[in-house]
Amino acid sequence: MRWHRINxxxxxxxYLYKRSMPRLMDVFFWPxxxxxLWGFISVYINKLNIGGFNAITVLLGAIIFWDIMLQSQRxxxxxxxxxVWERNFLNVFVTPLKLSEFVSSTVxxxxxxxxxxxxxxxxxxxxxxxxxxxxxxxxLIPFMLNLLVFGAAVGLFTTALILRYGTxxxxxxxxxxxxxxxxxxxFYPVSVLPHAVQWVAYIFPSTYVFEGMRxxxxxxxxxxxxxxxxxxxxxxxxxxxxxxxxxxxAVVKNKGKLLKLD
Amino acid sequence: MxxxxxxxxxxxxxxxxILEIHNLVxxxxxxxxxxxLSFGVQEGTITxxxxxxxxxKTTTIQMILDLITPxxxxxxxxxxxxxxxxxxxxxxxxxxxxxxxxxxxxxVWENLKTFARxxxxxxxxxxxxxxxxxxxxxxxxxxxxxxxxxxxxTRLNLTKALLNNPKLLLLDEPxxxxxxxxxxxxRMMLKRIQKERGVTILYTSHNMQEVEEICDEVIxxxxxxxxxxxxxxxxxxxxxxxxxxxxxxxIARANDNNQND
Numbered sequence: 181m182r183w184h185r186i187n188x189x190x191x192x193x194x195y196l197y198k199r200s201m202p203r204l205m206d207v208f209f210w211p212x213x214x215x216x217l218w219g220f221i222s223v224y225i226n227k228l229n230i231g232g233f234n235a236i237t238v239l240l241g242a243i244i245f246w247d248i249m250l251q252s253q254r255x256x257x258x259x260x261x262x263x264v265w266e267r268n269f270l271n272v273f274v275t276p277l278k279l280s281e282f283v284s285s286t287v288x289x290x291x292x293x294x295x296x297x298x299x300x301x302x303x304x305x306x307x308x309x310x311x312x313x314x315x316x317x318x319x320l321i322p323f324m325l326n327l328l329v330f331g332a333a334v335g336l337f338t339t340a341l342i343l344r345y346g347t348x349x350x351x352x353x354x355x356x357x358x359x360x361x362x363x364x365x366x367f368y369p370v371s372v373l374p375h376a377v378q379w380v381a382y383i384f385p386s387t388y389v390f391e392g393m394r395x396x397x398x399x400x401x402x403x404x405x406x407x408x409x410x411x412x413x414x415x416x417x418x419x420x421x422x423x424x425x426x427x428x429x430a431v432v433k434n435k436g437k438l439l440k441l442d
Numbered sequence: 443m444x445x446x447x448x449x450x451x452x453x454x455x456x457x458x459x460i461l462e463i464h465n466l467v468x469x470x471x472x473x474x475x476x477x478x479l480s481f482g483v484q485e486g487t488i489t490x491x492x493x494x495x496x497x498x499k500t501t502t503i504q505m506i507l508d509l510i511t512p513x514x515x516x517x518x519x520x521x522x523x524x525x526x527x528x529x530x531x532x533x534x535x536x537x538x539x540x541x542x543x544x545x546x547x548x549x550v551w552e553n554l555k556t557f558a559r560x561x562x563x564x565x566x567x568x569x570x571x572x573x574x575x576x577x578x579x580x581x582x583x584x585x586x587x588x589x590x591x592x593x594x595x596t597r598l599n600l601t602k603a604l605l606n607n608p609k610l611l612l613l614d615e616p617x618x619x620x621x622x623x624x625x626x627x628x629r630m631m632l633k634r635i636q637k638e639r640g641v642t643i644l645y646t647s648h649n650m651q652e653v654e655e656i657c658d659e660v661i662x663x664x665x666x667x668x669x670x671x672x673x674x675x676x677x678x679x680x681x682x683x684x685x686x687x688x689x690x691x692x693i694a695r696a697n698d699n700n701q702n703d
Contacts, residue, residue, distance in 0.1 A: 188559030195552045266545040275560040276532040436510045
């Protein structure tokens with residue numbers, strides 16, 4: 181892999197972000213809106229004084245983590261869609277750029293986006309609701325990184341589907357993770373789910389992350405089993421999704437459809 | 443052609459082509475878009491790849507660029523195969539087509555810098571300055587690419603195509619959609635590129651007058667097969683027609699007649 185080619189794609193995104201209101205809204209406006217909304221809901225629930233339950237801590241932590249995963253997935257999918265929308269694949273792939281460099285640039289972009297979103301939401305959460313995400317120190321960081329990896333894996337999967345089935349599949353770039361949300365136990369513990377679907381929850385790394393996040397917030401210690409569960413599943417997801425993405429790219433090249441994505 | 447010396451020290455010209463295509467086949471289901479195509483392109487020449495719509499020109503060019511995987515056959519560029527030397531080969535070739543615009547949501551200079559970085563161009567500002575002067579697009583650099591006219595986009599595409607000092611340039615109908623004045627200027631530019639930079643050019647066009655004017659050699663293909671090749675003037679003489687346009691019609695219609703028979 182050559183850094184100058186990864187850097188070229190990253191700088192291209194920088195050119196786009198600095199003057200694109202929809203892109204900036206995607207990173208700042210919508211996450212902040214969600215933070216404010218869930219913040220007020222949390223304040224209301226706290227006023228109901230349900231024994232020992234700190235809604236602000238649990239719900240705001242969950243919404244910040246959820247947005248981090250969403251940003252990661254969208255960064256990967258939308259970076260790919262940019263070239264579909266601009267019909268730029270030919271120009272990009274007649275350069276020596278490797279597919280691995282293309283994927284790396286999208287994952288780095290995802291990392292930058294989650295840092296931005298994490299910092300903005302963390303600071304606003306503290307200012308508005310006295311919720312200090314950073315008080316849990318380094319224990320939350322490995323869980324955040326797991327969300328980055330899972331979001332990127334889902335992003336690769338949606339990208340592969342768009343490659344194979346065209347832009348009619350692009351709705352998945354915006355909605356697929358939402359289908360995973362009810363099973364990921366984002367705002368409630370897995371035990372709330374009916375027994376019959378609890379096993380479904382445990383096939384997603386995100387479930388281990390959200391359970392782990394709640395454990396860190398309530399106990400102040402690192403739940404090693406949950407962290408290892410998230411890492412193990414993430415390795416499987418990332419390898420399988422990457423394989424599917426590479427396979428889809430090869431199929432599309434073989435069918436001569438790389439330049440006909442619409 | 444590649445210059446070299448034989449054992450007695452006499453200057454000879456190598457006949458090793460810069461691009462070698464051997465028995466190339468591409469099938470899309472039951473359709474054979476390219477059917478056993480073989481040809482070579484000599485270094486420093488402008489070669490026209492001609493044929494009617496659906497002849498297999500675009501598929502061939504996209505296989506040369508590694509955008510489509512061939513069903514069988516081989517493509518060797520600079521004596522190397524794409525499968526094992528993709529990065530090295532693509533670093534030395536480039537492509538331009540009026541049908542493939544650069545992203546309209548970037549400024550002209552942003553597009554050029556992005557592609558210069560992708561090709562690993564050293565001193566990219568200097569290179570962009572030099573090419574902006576060559577193609578007279580300096581005033582366009584701050585403009586959004588989506589606001590350029592067709593002629594301006596053609597010049598921008600050619601600028602992009604020369605960023606990496608390519609040794610082989612693939613041009614897909616570079617003068618399509620241009621008015622006669624801009625088309626003529628574009629042809630002059632291409633001649634300059636070949637003359638001053640020694641770039642080998644593989645060129646598709648449906649404008650036979652233009653092909654006759656600038657190509658050193660032409661290759662006719664139809665239904666994915668090689669029909670004929672040669673120096674334009676010699677082909678005109680061989681077929682006994684007044685110009686290359688009539689030769690094109692003769693070759694294309696001979697195939698139609700064979701099919702009807």
